[in-house]
Amino acid sequence: MTPPVEHPYGAIIVEHFRHPRNQRTLGAGAVVAEGVNPLCGDRVRVELAIPEGSAVVADAAFTANACAICVAAASLLTEHLRGLALHSVLGLADATALRWLEAPIPTGRERCALLPLETARRAVAVMHTGAGVDRRLP
Amino acid sequence: MSELLAQLARVRAQGAPAALATLIGTSGATPREPGATMCVGAGGEILGTVTIGGCVDARVIETAPDVIATGEQRVVTMALGDDDAMLLGLTCGGTVELLLQRVDPRDTNTAMSRAYDAAGAVVAEARAAIVATPLTSDERITIDENGTRHGTLGDRALDDAVASRAREMIAAAAPPAVGRFAHGGAEMVIWLEVLAPPHEVVIVGATDVAIALTRFLDELGMRTIVVDGRERFATRERFPCATEIRVGMPSEIVAERVWTARTAAVLLAHDYKYELPVLRTVLRSGAGYIGMLGGRKRGSRLRTLLGEEGFSDGELSRIHTPIGLDIGAARSAEIALAVAAQLVAAFRGRVPLR
Numbered sequence: 001m002t003p004p005v006e007h008p009y010g011a012i013i014v015e016h017f018r019h020p021r022n023q024r025t026l027g028a029g030a031v032v033a034e035g036v037n038p039l040c041g042d043r044v045r046v047e048l049a050i051p052e053g054s055a056v057v058a059d060a061a062f063t064a065n066a067c068a069i070c071v072a073a074a075s076l077l078t079e080h081l082r083g084l085a086l087h088s089v090l091g092l093a094d095a096t097a098l099r100w101l102e103a104p105i106p107t108g109r110e111r112c113a114l115l116p117l118e119t120a121r122r123a124v125a126v127m128h129t130g131a132g133v134d135r136r137l138p
Numbered sequence: 139m140s141e142l143l144a145q146l147a148r149v150r151a152q153g154a155p156a157a158l159a160t161l162i163g164t165s166g167a168t169p170r171e172p173g174a175t176m177c178v179g180a181g182g183e184i185l186g187t188v189t190i191g192g193c194v195d196a197r198v199i200e201t202a203p204d205v206i207a208t209g210e211q212r213v214v215t216m217a218l219g220d221d222d223a224m225l226l227g228l229t230c231g232g233t234v235e236l237l238l239q240r241v242d243p244r245d246t247n248t249a250m251s252r253a254y255d256a257a258g259a260v261v262a263e264a265r266a267a268i269v270a271t272p273l274t275s276d277e278r279i280t281i282d283e284n285g286t287r288h289g290t291l292g293d294r295a296l297d298d299a300v301a302s303r304a305r306e307m308i309a310a311a312a313p314p315a316v317g318r319f320a321h322g323g324a325e326m327v328i329w330l331e332v333l334a335p336p337h338e339v340v341i342v343g344a345t346d347v348a349i350a351l352t353r354f355l356d357e358l359g360m361r362t363i364v365v366d367g368r369e370r371f372a373t374r375e376r377f378p379c380a381t382e383i384r385v386g387m388p389s390e391i392v393a394e395r396v397w398t399a400r401t402a403a404v405l406l407a408h409d410y411k412y413e414l415p416v417l418r419t420v421l422r423s424g425a426g427y428i429g430m431l432g433g434r435k436r437g438s439r440l441r442t443l444l445g446e447e448g449f450s451d452g453e454l455s456r457i458h459t460p461i462g463l464d465i466g467a468a469r470s471a472e473i474a475l476a477v478a479a480q481l482v483a484a485f486r487g488r489v490p491l492r
Contacts, residue, residue: 018443034387041367042411043387065367065387065415 009069010103016072021079022061023071030061031127035119042066042112044074046119048081050127057081057089060120067112069105074116076100081120089124092117140333141359143258145177145185150243154180157202158239162213162273162316162329166232173314173331177241178202194234201238209240213273237273237329249289253278256288257333264396266334268304270317273327283308291328296321304330311399336361337400337426337485341380342388342416343407344372347431350474351404352379358478365391367412389415397423402481404461405430410440417444421453427484429461429477 030047037043044066049059060081062074077097081089097117098105105113149156161174177185178199194216201214217233245251253269260267260282267282272291279297280288281304290297299319307315307330314332318325337360341348344366352362356379363382366372372385384391389412392403403420405413408431420428421444430437437459444454462476463483 036367036369038368038370041371041407041409043367045387063387063390065389065412067411070411 009105010101012076012100012102013068013072016075017068020062020064020071020075022075023063024061025063026059026061031123033119033123033126035115035122037066037070037111037115040067040112042070042115044070044116044119046074046078046116046123048120048123050086055086057084057086062116064116066115069101069109069112070115072101073097073113077116077120086124086127090121092121140261140336142175142331143254143261143333145175146241146254146258148185149177149179149241152179152183153243155206155240155242155244156180156183156185157198157205158241159198159202160237160239160329160331161234162237162314163235164232165234171313172316180206194236198236198238205238205240209242211237211239211273211276213237237271239271249276249278253280253289256280261333261335264335266308266332268307268314269331269333270300270304271329271331273316273329275326281305281308293321296326300328300330307332308334335400337402337481338363338395339402339404339481340365340392340395342366342392342403342405342412343409343431344368344376344383345406345408346470347473347477348406349376350471351406351477352377354474354478355379355481356381358482360481363395366407387415388412389419392416393419397425399424399426400485401425402427402429402484404477404481406461406477408432413440414443417457418447421449421456425456427458427481428456429458429480431461431473432459434460 026047026049030049032045032047034043034045044062044064047061048057051058060078062078064071064074080100094114094117098110098113101113156177156179159176161170161172163172176195176198180203182199184199197216213235215233215235239250257267257269257280265283267280270279270281270291277291278289279291279300281301283305285301285305287297287301291300296319303317315330317328317330319328339355339360340363341351342365344364348364352364355362361381363384364372364377364380365384365388367386367388369385372383374383377383395401397420403416403425405416407413413430437457441454441457458480461480462473463479465472465476467473467476
């Protein structure tokens with residue numbers, strides 16, 4: 001076993017990158033949205049299980065080919081989304097998502113940290129409007 | 139497309155008969171291996187070479203008009219080099235055995251034409267086939283890797299024996315060869331010609347090295363699939379020579395592919411965000427080659443990380459990193475050349491690769 005990695009961004013990011021939570025796919029009927037950072041290539045897909053007629057996230061999962069900050073952010077986000085009302089997802093502040101990482105994120109890397117949240121918001125927002133989100137086919 | 143199928147397609151496009159010379163046997167040192175083919179048109183046009191220039195090619199060209207005129211299939215044995223070259227030691231010194239056949243695109247109903255058409259259809263579906271050509275008969279049979287047959291050699295027992303040998307050869311990725319089969323109390327000598335789909339190289343990371351690599355691999359007849367998560371990097375403008383360009387989640391694109399000994403994963407992104415997820419997929423696949431750009435220390439660290447995730451030493455040893463033959467490459471095109479050369483070595487079964 002190698003010694004803990006010395007990481008400039010802290011133990012939480014390392015832990016959630018090495019052992020991400022909820023990195024899986026949900027079943028048919030999940031609300032799915034994918035986000036990408038077009039220059040660095042981070043890609044993350046957020047999946048939300050929102051039962052018919054409900055306005056609460058029953059389950060959340062993600063898939064990512066992304067940097068450690070982005071993967072950790074997605075892992076933490078999916079932990080916090082479970083049980084959250086949809087309007088609360090839309091109301092989640094960037095600062096909250098950054099705080100979960102428990103590390104100072106340089107301005108230039110905030111986009112990595114916020115990509116999962118932006119993707120989740122997009123999934124909920126377009127679900128409300130009924131347009132465009134890539135809801136998984138049954 | 140295989141070299142032979144490409145040559146036959148060209149003959150068909152030209153619409154005129156040609157002579158097909160196939161190297162079926164060698165003795166001593168020769169510059170090409172059995173399976174090399176050369177087509178010579180009635181007008182003297184040359185497609186491919188059985189030897190690397192030299193007197194044998196010249197004799198094939200001289201013999202072509204007679205083969206085309208008579209349609210007579212024949213086997214000829216030729217010594218490489220002339221007396222002067224042999225005296226000076228400037229010749230390979232070996233002998234070659236050539237099968238000469240007429241290819242006539244105007245008649246698509248010959249056994250030969252049907253056999254190569256069947257093989258072409260199989261290869262187009264990314265499967266391998268063998269065309270069996272008796273040296274003393276016009277009959278042909280094509281057998282694909284599933285054992286499906288097209289045509290017959292006129293004898294069921296002979297067909298069965300040839301089909302069995304063909305399937306073994308395909309499964310073993312064996313080179314083309316002459317086979318000897320008992321038939322009617324005698325021995326029938328049959329040229330077993332392997333036609334396989336091109337090797338496929340999945341390149342992860344739409345980088346400058348990848349651009350050069352797709353050019354080299356295109357020249358080498360390999361299919362390339364460029365994969366990246368960034369739309370503005372993985373473009374047709376940047377990759378005119380790539381067979382396919384895929385933008386999306388690299389690990390998922392890689393997971394969709396069928397990995398065989400004829401496929402390779404080349405990771406050129408130099409970024410763990412793609413390397414780790416992609417390696418998690420390909421390390422447990424049947425890929426014939428896995429290589430990753432990066433220095434020894436970085437490669438070692440990556441192996442350690444994956445080892446902690448449960449990958450075995452055997453699985454991790456499949457990663458060739460630093461990637462490419464050690465030619466002191468510094469520029470993108472040089473690195474690409476080193477990688478292309480290592481891929482050729484890998485697909486030819488040359489180990490170790492560095």
